[in-house]
Amino acid sequence: GRDEMVRRVERVLGEVSLEGFENRTPATLSGGQKQRLAIASVLAIEPRILCLDEPTTDLDPIGKLGIFEIAEDLKDRDDVTLIVVEHETEETLDADRIIVLREGKIVADRPAREVLRDVELLQESSVMPLQVTRYFHEKGLWQGQLPLTPEEGVAEFKRRGWRVSPDRHRELVEADGSREEGYGEPVIEVDGLTHRYPNGLVALDGVDLTVRRGEFLAILGQNGSGKTTLVKHFNGLLKPTEGTVLAGGEKTTEQGLRRLGQTVGYVFQNPDHQIFSDTVSDEVAFGPKIRGMKEDEIEERVDEALAAVSLEGRGDEDPFGLTKGERQRVAVASVLAVRPEVLILDEPTTGLDYAEQRSMMDLVRSLNEAGSTIIAVTHTMWVVAEYAHRAAVVREGRIALQGTVREVFAEEDELRDASLRPPHIVSFGNALGYPVLSVEEMLRVTEEEG
Ligand SMILES: Nc1ncnc2c1ncn2[C@@H]1O[C@H](COP(=O)(O)OP(=O)(O)O)[C@@H](O)[C@H]1O
Ligand SMILES: [Mg+2]
Structure with a gap:
């Protein structure tokens, strides 16, 4: 009856730490809260077996911990069997038993x-x-x-x-230093940037940041900290409420979007928000086309961009028939075809499996080595450690920490305050x-x- 239902809803919302949210519209919840709500709605049915399929892929590291804490509590209830599908090994430490699948076969069950x-x-x-x-x-x-x-x-x-050789460690730090000295002129200069959304929410509050030519910068921060809002200012998708953003030495507000796009290319957080054409090559050709390039120039650029993302020969396919990893590559190719100096990737590895994450980031690294400036928004921390060279941590609309990745990752307490774990x-x-x-x-x- 109704009383039983109310009791159950109260109990499961408590189990996932969402008490007090009973009357909220789900669309206004954060990513982590939505994930908890999805778990609560399944728990309310009181299943004996609960299966979570990659429950944390879209969450920041501390958000992930929250989901695994719920999983841990459920694990202690001997009436519930919990099955978690996961590819991040660090997240599996609390499991009792692990099954490894390879090409449809179980290769380990121990x-x-x-x-x-x-x-x-x-x-x-x-x-x-x-x-x-x-x-x-x-x-x-x-x-x-x-x-x-x-x-x-x-x-x-x-x-x-065993011990750490101070000399060999010093060589690593010195290599960081010479890399820093090798960067070129500032290509993005952010000064006193504040952004207030029309609903009054202040998403950025006095941000200063300089990006130089040749950098590979990671922008880190909790879900909702302001990362996407920040990078959308670099290519003029958003305008400052206060402060200025220079791209290529000129105010973003004083350049047309098309010209600005020549300096700064932005790959959306979700490729499906970007892709709209019926074929892969039309999608990639769009940027060169609206810039009035000739047919053979367009063709050359499409071929070059598709080759760069390892999709050569796939131009006639429908983007929506591709895997998420391949659509992500199409989105990158369509920005590459414009040959911008700076490439912004907003969470380029979210929703990809390990092999796809590696190949996406290897691609981004090769673009950086070929001279592109890279700005990658991410909360996949091993990606930052292995690929980026500088990092900036956004926390509640401000830059809380910036420096070489090594410097930033040494500050574990400050990272934890920003819901991050190296x-x-x-x-x-x-x-x-x-x-x-x-x-x-x-x-x-x-x-x-x-
Ligand atoms: N169009 C919008 N209108 C109002 N608030 C927004 C809008 N887009 C984002 N926000 C809010 O601004 C804050 C920063 O969002 P965002 O930059 O997307 O964060 P991140 O990319 O770090 O997850 C969040 O509180 C978010 O809810
Ligand atoms: Mg974002």
Whole structure:
């Protein structure tokens, strides 16, 4: 009856920490809150088995933790079986049992900690192994001894009497420094930028930021912190309420969108908000076409852009028949065809699996190496560590932290305040007093004897 229903709704909203939100329109909830609401609506049916299919892909790192805390609470209720589909290995540490699938076949079905120690099996299955585990695997520990978390890793590192070579670590920091010196002139200059949306919400509040030619900058921050609002000012999609934004040395408000698009290209957060043509090549040709280029010039640019995103020969296909990863590539190609100096990618890896994330970011890296300035909005932290060189953290409409990725990732407390967590290998290095960005860097600086 109705009373029972009201009781259940109250209980499940409590279980997902949404009490007090009973009368909110779902559309006004944040990404994490919507995800909790979806879980609550399933819980209300009181199923015996609850299946969450990649429940956290669109959430920032702390939002992810919230979902896994709910999962953890449910796990302790012995009347509910919880099945979570996930490709981020760091998120699976709390599971009891892990099943690994490869091409439709089960290749492992064992207790979680055993599977997580099987680095080779995970790699062969295109699953990213835990970083601390892979580090010790590369150092030759046998499987049964492998630590899983940064804390376990630090204990094992100290127990073995290993240390970090200060000289080799200094070389990493010096390499960061010479990269910084190699950047060109400022290409985006943001000064005192405030943005108030028509409903009165102040999404940016006095932002100063300079981006130089050749940088690969990651813009980080919690869902709703203002990242998209910020980068939409760079190519004139939004206008400052206060302050100025210069692109290529000129105010964005004093350049036509078409000319501005020649300096700054923006790939939308969701490629489906950008793609509108019936074929891949029409989509990619759009930018050159509206700039009045000749037929053969357009064709050359379309071919070049499709080759850059590994979609050569796919021009006649319907974009909506492609996978999410491929549509993402079409969106990138359509911006590349204009050959802008600066390429902005808004969450380029969201919703992609590990292999697709890698190939998207390898593509972006090769564009950066070929001279493009890259600005990537993301909360996939290993992507930042392995691909970006500078980072700016947005928190409640302000820049809370900026610098080289190594400098920014060393500030774990400030990152946590912005709902961010660095990848495991970074936390491992930080705990030893030496910020590293990858397993390879950690291997390079390790000394087994003093
Ligand atoms: N068109 C809009 N009208 C009103 N508020 C908006 C609009 N777009 C975004 N916001 C709000 O502005 C804030 C920043 O949003 P956004 O820049 O999209 O954040 P992020 O990209 O970091 O997730 C959020 O509180 C969001 O709800
Ligand atoms: Mg956004």
